[in-house]
Amino acid sequence: MIKYSLRCRDGHRFESWFADADAYDALARAGHLSCAVCGVAKVEKSVMAPRIGTGATTSAGPEARIAPEGKSRPLATPSTPQEKALAELRSKVERESEYVGGEFARVARAIHEGDEPHRSVHGEAKLAEAKALLEDGVPIMPLPFASPRKTN
Template sequence: MIKYALRCDQAHDWEAWFDSISGYETQVGRGLVECPLCGSKAVEKAPMAPAVWSSKSDRPAPPASVDTPVPLANGPDPLSLPEPVKAFFQGWKEHIEQNYDYVGDAFAKEVRAMHEGDSEERLVYGQATAKEAKELIEDGISVAPLPALATPKPVRGYH
Protein backbone atom coordinates (compact mmCIF):
# COMPACT_ATOMS: atom_id res chain seq x y z
CA MET A 1 0.00 0.00 0.00
CA ILE A 2 1.13 3.53 -0.72
CA LYS A 3 -0.25 6.83 0.57
CA TYR A 4 -0.21 9.94 -1.62
CA ALA A 5 -0.94 13.56 -0.85
CA LEU A 6 -3.33 14.69 -3.60
CA ARG A 7 -4.55 18.05 -4.88
CA CYS A 8 -7.36 18.90 -7.31
CA ASP A 9 -7.49 21.78 -9.77
CA GLN A 10 -9.49 23.76 -7.17
CA ALA A 11 -6.52 23.54 -4.71
CA HIS A 12 -8.22 21.10 -2.31
CA ASP A 13 -5.70 18.82 -0.58
CA TRP A 14 -6.27 15.34 0.88
CA GLU A 15 -4.51 12.02 1.29
CA ALA A 16 -5.46 8.66 -0.21
CA TRP A 17 -4.13 5.10 -0.08
CA PHE A 18 -3.53 3.00 -3.19
CA ASP A 19 -2.49 -0.61 -3.61
CA SER A 20 0.54 0.41 -5.68
CA ILE A 21 2.01 3.19 -7.83
CA SER A 22 0.44 1.62 -10.92
CA GLY A 23 -2.89 1.31 -9.05
CA TYR A 24 -2.89 5.08 -8.53
CA GLU A 25 -1.98 5.74 -12.17
CA THR A 26 -4.64 3.34 -13.45
CA GLN A 27 -7.37 4.87 -11.29
CA VAL A 28 -6.45 8.44 -12.27
CA GLY A 29 -6.29 7.42 -15.93
CA ARG A 30 -9.78 5.90 -15.73
CA GLY A 31 -11.19 8.97 -13.96
CA LEU A 32 -11.90 7.10 -10.73
CA VAL A 33 -9.99 9.45 -8.43
CA GLU A 34 -11.90 12.56 -7.52
CA CYS A 35 -11.73 15.33 -4.96
CA PRO A 36 -13.86 14.50 -1.89
CA LEU A 37 -14.76 18.19 -1.52
CA CYS A 38 -15.73 19.29 -5.01
CA GLY A 39 -15.79 16.11 -7.12
CA SER A 40 -13.15 17.34 -9.57
CA LYS A 41 -11.36 14.56 -11.43
CA ALA A 42 -8.44 16.86 -12.33
CA VAL A 43 -6.22 15.37 -9.63
CA GLU A 44 -2.46 15.26 -9.23
CA LYS A 45 0.02 14.21 -6.56
CA ALA A 46 0.91 17.03 -4.20
CA PRO A 47 4.35 17.54 -2.66
CA MET A 48 4.78 15.30 0.36
CA ALA A 49 7.46 15.11 3.03
CA PRO A 50 8.96 11.66 3.57
CA ALA A 51 8.45 9.92 6.91
CA VAL A 52 11.77 10.03 8.77
CA TRP A 53 12.29 8.46 12.17
CA SER A 54 15.24 9.18 14.42
CA SER A 55 15.07 5.79 16.14
CA LYS A 56 13.22 2.49 16.04
CA SER A 57 11.07 3.61 18.99
CA ASP A 58 9.74 6.57 16.93
CA ARG A 59 8.37 4.31 14.21
CA PRO A 60 4.65 3.56 14.16
CA ALA A 61 3.57 0.04 15.03
CA PRO A 62 3.02 -2.25 12.04
CA PRO A 63 -0.60 -2.72 10.95
CA ALA A 64 -2.58 -5.41 12.70
CA SER A 65 -3.22 -8.71 10.98
CA VAL A 66 -6.43 -8.89 8.92
CA ASP A 67 -7.72 -11.41 11.46
CA THR A 68 -7.16 -9.02 14.38
CA PRO A 69 -10.31 -7.12 15.35
CA VAL A 70 -9.79 -3.39 14.81
CA PRO A 71 -12.25 -0.67 15.79
CA LEU A 72 -13.90 0.73 12.68
CA ALA A 73 -14.57 4.12 14.15
CA ASN A 74 -13.25 5.82 17.23
CA GLY A 75 -12.61 9.28 18.48
CA PRO A 76 -14.88 12.07 19.61
CA ASP A 77 -18.63 11.93 19.44
CA PRO A 78 -19.49 13.08 15.88
CA LEU A 79 -21.92 15.61 17.33
CA SER A 80 -19.05 17.33 19.18
CA LEU A 81 -16.94 17.84 16.05
CA PRO A 82 -16.38 21.39 14.75
CA GLU A 83 -18.97 22.54 12.23
CA PRO A 84 -16.51 22.64 9.27
CA VAL A 85 -15.63 18.98 9.90
CA LYS A 86 -19.29 17.96 10.11
CA ALA A 87 -20.00 19.92 6.91
CA PHE A 88 -17.07 18.22 5.13
CA PHE A 89 -18.38 14.74 5.97
CA GLN A 90 -21.96 15.71 5.13
CA GLY A 91 -20.80 16.92 1.69
CA TRP A 92 -18.85 13.70 1.15
CA LYS A 93 -21.89 11.65 2.21
CA GLU A 94 -24.17 13.55 -0.21
CA HIS A 95 -21.64 13.11 -3.03
CA ILE A 96 -21.60 9.34 -2.44
CA GLU A 97 -25.40 9.14 -2.31
CA GLN A 98 -25.68 11.00 -5.62
CA ASN A 99 -22.84 9.34 -7.55
CA TYR A 100 -22.33 5.80 -6.20
CA ASP A 101 -24.51 2.69 -6.24
CA TYR A 102 -25.03 0.93 -2.91
CA VAL A 103 -24.31 -2.80 -3.28
CA GLY A 104 -24.33 -3.83 0.40
CA ASP A 105 -22.68 -7.15 1.26
CA ALA A 106 -22.15 -7.87 -2.47
CA PHE A 107 -19.37 -5.25 -2.63
CA ALA A 108 -16.47 -7.71 -3.09
CA LYS A 109 -18.39 -9.68 -5.72
CA GLU A 110 -19.42 -6.51 -7.60
CA VAL A 111 -15.98 -4.88 -7.76
CA ARG A 112 -14.36 -8.18 -8.76
CA ALA A 113 -16.89 -8.59 -11.61
CA MET A 114 -16.14 -5.05 -12.82
CA HIS A 115 -12.39 -5.67 -12.58
CA GLU A 116 -12.70 -8.88 -14.61
CA GLY A 117 -14.93 -7.25 -17.24
CA ASP A 118 -18.01 -9.29 -16.33
CA SER A 119 -19.94 -6.22 -15.23
CA GLU A 120 -20.09 -2.60 -16.41
CA GLU A 121 -17.78 -0.33 -14.42
CA ARG A 122 -19.45 2.11 -12.09
CA LEU A 123 -18.84 3.71 -8.71
CA VAL A 124 -20.09 1.52 -5.86
CA TYR A 125 -19.91 1.31 -2.09
CA GLY A 126 -20.94 -1.34 0.40
CA GLN A 127 -19.44 -3.71 2.92
CA ALA A 128 -16.68 -6.30 2.75
CA THR A 129 -14.92 -8.35 5.37
CA ALA A 130 -11.25 -7.67 6.09
CA LYS A 131 -10.44 -10.97 4.34
CA GLU A 132 -12.43 -9.97 1.23
CA ALA A 133 -10.77 -6.52 1.14
CA LYS A 134 -7.31 -8.09 1.49
CA GLU A 135 -8.02 -10.53 -1.36
CA LEU A 136 -9.25 -7.69 -3.60
CA ILE A 137 -6.11 -5.65 -2.94
CA GLU A 138 -3.86 -8.69 -3.49
CA ASP A 139 -5.57 -9.18 -6.87
CA GLY A 140 -4.83 -5.59 -7.88
CA ILE A 141 -8.34 -4.25 -7.26
CA SER A 142 -8.24 -0.88 -5.51
CA VAL A 143 -10.62 -0.45 -2.60
CA ALA A 144 -10.59 1.88 0.39
CA PRO A 145 -12.48 2.12 3.69
CA LEU A 146 -15.19 4.74 3.89
CA PRO A 147 -15.28 6.85 7.08
CA ALA A 148 -18.39 6.20 9.18
CA LEU A 149 -19.40 9.88 9.06
CA ALA A 150 -19.41 9.79 5.25
CA THR A 151 -21.39 6.55 4.91
CA PRO A 152 -24.92 7.09 3.57
CA LYS A 153 -26.20 3.60 4.52
CA PRO A 154 -25.68 1.85 7.84
CA VAL A 155 -22.53 -0.27 7.84
CA ARG A 156 -21.94 -3.31 10.04
CA GLY A 157 -19.92 -2.33 13.08
CA TYR A 158 -20.92 1.36 13.00
CA HIS A 159 -23.52 2.56 15.48
Protein backbone atom coordinates (compact mmCIF):
# COMPACT_ATOMS: atom_id res chain seq x y z
CA MET A 1 0.00 0.00 0.00
CA ILE A 2 1.10 3.55 -0.71
CA LYS A 3 -0.40 6.84 0.44
CA TYR A 4 -0.26 9.84 -1.87
CA SER A 5 -0.86 13.47 -1.11
CA LEU A 6 -3.21 14.70 -3.85
CA ARG A 7 -4.35 18.10 -5.07
CA CYS A 8 -7.25 19.09 -7.32
CA ARG A 9 -7.20 21.88 -9.89
CA ASP A 10 -8.96 24.15 -7.35
CA GLY A 11 -6.12 23.67 -4.84
CA HIS A 12 -7.82 21.33 -2.35
CA ARG A 13 -5.33 18.95 -0.76
CA PHE A 14 -6.17 15.47 0.55
CA GLU A 15 -4.60 12.04 0.93
CA SER A 16 -5.56 8.63 -0.43
CA TRP A 17 -4.22 5.09 -0.27
CA PHE A 18 -3.48 2.94 -3.33
CA ALA A 19 -2.39 -0.68 -3.74
CA ASP A 20 0.80 0.56 -5.44
CA ALA A 21 2.08 3.27 -7.80
CA ASP A 22 0.71 1.39 -10.83
CA ALA A 23 -2.78 1.32 -9.27
CA TYR A 24 -2.71 5.12 -8.88
CA ASP A 25 -1.54 5.55 -12.49
CA ALA A 26 -4.25 3.22 -13.83
CA LEU A 27 -7.01 4.98 -11.89
CA ALA A 28 -5.74 8.40 -12.96
CA ARG A 29 -5.57 7.38 -16.65
CA ALA A 30 -9.12 5.98 -16.47
CA GLY A 31 -10.44 9.18 -14.87
CA HIS A 32 -11.55 7.41 -11.70
CA LEU A 33 -9.99 9.88 -9.28
CA SER A 34 -11.83 12.90 -7.91
CA CYS A 35 -11.28 15.52 -5.23
CA ALA A 36 -12.42 14.40 -1.78
CA VAL A 37 -13.48 17.99 -1.03
CA CYS A 38 -15.24 19.33 -4.14
CA GLY A 39 -15.54 16.27 -6.40
CA VAL A 40 -13.70 17.74 -9.38
CA ALA A 41 -12.18 15.03 -11.58
CA LYS A 42 -8.86 16.80 -12.28
CA VAL A 43 -6.57 15.41 -9.55
CA GLU A 44 -2.80 15.03 -9.45
CA LYS A 45 -0.11 13.98 -7.00
CA SER A 46 1.35 16.84 -5.00
CA VAL A 47 4.78 17.12 -3.44
CA MET A 48 5.12 14.99 -0.34
CA ALA A 49 7.81 13.64 1.93
CA PRO A 50 7.88 9.98 2.87
CA ARG A 51 6.96 9.18 6.45
CA ILE A 52 9.54 6.96 8.07
CA GLY A 53 8.61 5.34 11.37
CA THR A 54 11.23 5.28 14.11
CA GLY A 55 9.36 2.92 16.40
CA ALA A 56 9.42 5.55 19.15
CA THR A 57 6.25 7.00 20.59
CA THR A 58 5.60 10.49 21.90
CA SER A 59 5.32 11.24 25.59
CA ALA A 60 1.54 11.23 25.08
CA GLY A 61 1.74 7.55 24.17
CA PRO A 62 0.91 5.57 21.04
CA GLU A 63 -2.64 6.97 20.92
CA ALA A 64 -1.34 10.42 19.97
CA ARG A 65 0.03 11.64 16.68
CA ILE A 66 2.25 14.56 15.81
CA ALA A 67 0.38 17.61 14.57
CA PRO A 68 1.91 19.84 11.88
CA GLU A 69 3.06 22.34 14.52
CA GLY A 70 5.04 19.60 16.27
CA LYS A 71 2.54 19.29 19.11
CA SER A 72 0.97 15.93 19.79
CA ARG A 73 -2.81 15.57 19.65
CA PRO A 74 -5.23 12.68 20.09
CA LEU A 75 -6.21 10.76 16.95
CA ALA A 76 -9.87 11.66 17.49
CA THR A 77 -9.23 15.43 17.41
CA PRO A 78 -10.46 16.97 14.13
CA SER A 79 -7.62 18.74 12.32
CA THR A 80 -9.00 19.90 8.96
CA PRO A 81 -11.96 22.21 8.37
CA GLN A 82 -13.86 19.25 6.90
CA GLU A 83 -13.21 17.07 9.97
CA LYS A 84 -14.28 19.95 12.25
CA ALA A 85 -17.50 20.49 10.26
CA LEU A 86 -18.33 16.76 10.45
CA ALA A 87 -17.63 16.73 14.19
CA GLU A 88 -19.95 19.73 14.69
CA LEU A 89 -22.67 18.10 12.57
CA ARG A 90 -22.38 14.83 14.49
CA SER A 91 -22.57 16.69 17.82
CA LYS A 92 -25.68 18.59 16.69
CA VAL A 93 -27.42 15.43 15.41
CA GLU A 94 -26.68 13.54 18.63
CA ARG A 95 -27.76 16.51 20.78
CA GLU A 96 -30.96 17.36 18.91
CA SER A 97 -32.34 13.95 17.89
CA GLU A 98 -33.12 10.59 19.44
CA TYR A 99 -31.03 7.54 18.58
CA VAL A 100 -33.36 4.65 17.64
CA GLY A 101 -30.74 2.21 16.33
CA GLY A 102 -31.92 -0.54 14.00
CA GLU A 103 -35.53 0.54 14.51
CA PHE A 104 -34.94 3.65 12.40
CA ALA A 105 -37.06 2.60 9.40
CA ARG A 106 -40.02 1.55 11.56
CA VAL A 107 -39.86 4.65 13.77
CA ALA A 108 -39.40 7.08 10.85
CA ARG A 109 -42.41 5.57 9.07
CA ALA A 110 -44.51 5.68 12.25
CA ILE A 111 -43.64 9.35 12.81
CA HIS A 112 -44.42 10.17 9.17
CA GLU A 113 -47.79 8.41 9.37
CA GLY A 114 -48.67 10.06 12.69
CA ASP A 115 -48.57 6.84 14.73
CA GLU A 116 -45.76 8.21 16.94
CA PRO A 117 -45.13 11.76 18.16
CA HIS A 118 -43.22 14.03 15.77
CA ARG A 119 -39.53 14.25 16.69
CA SER A 120 -36.09 14.08 15.08
CA VAL A 121 -34.54 10.61 15.09
CA HIS A 122 -31.40 8.97 13.77
CA GLY A 123 -30.25 5.38 13.53
CA GLU A 124 -29.46 2.65 11.02
CA ALA A 125 -31.48 1.20 8.17
CA LYS A 126 -30.81 -1.36 5.48
CA LEU A 127 -30.55 -0.02 1.94
CA ALA A 128 -33.88 -1.60 0.94
CA GLU A 129 -35.60 -0.04 3.97
CA ALA A 130 -34.17 3.41 3.20
CA LYS A 131 -35.25 3.15 -0.47
CA ALA A 132 -38.78 2.15 0.58
CA LEU A 133 -38.99 5.12 2.95
CA LEU A 134 -37.90 7.53 0.21
CA GLU A 135 -40.31 5.99 -2.32
CA ASP A 136 -43.14 6.49 0.19
CA GLY A 137 -42.25 10.15 0.71
CA VAL A 138 -40.73 9.81 4.18
CA PRO A 139 -38.16 12.63 4.49
CA ILE A 140 -34.87 10.95 5.41
CA MET A 141 -31.23 11.47 4.54
CA PRO A 142 -28.00 9.56 5.09
CA LEU A 143 -25.55 10.95 7.61
CA PRO A 144 -21.89 11.30 6.60
CA PHE A 145 -20.63 9.42 9.66
CA ALA A 146 -21.13 6.09 11.41
CA SER A 147 -22.87 5.71 14.72
CA PRO A 148 -20.40 5.91 17.61
CA ARG A 149 -21.93 2.65 18.79
CA LYS A 150 -20.55 1.01 15.62
CA THR A 151 -16.95 2.23 15.97
CA ASN A 152 -14.03 0.89 17.99
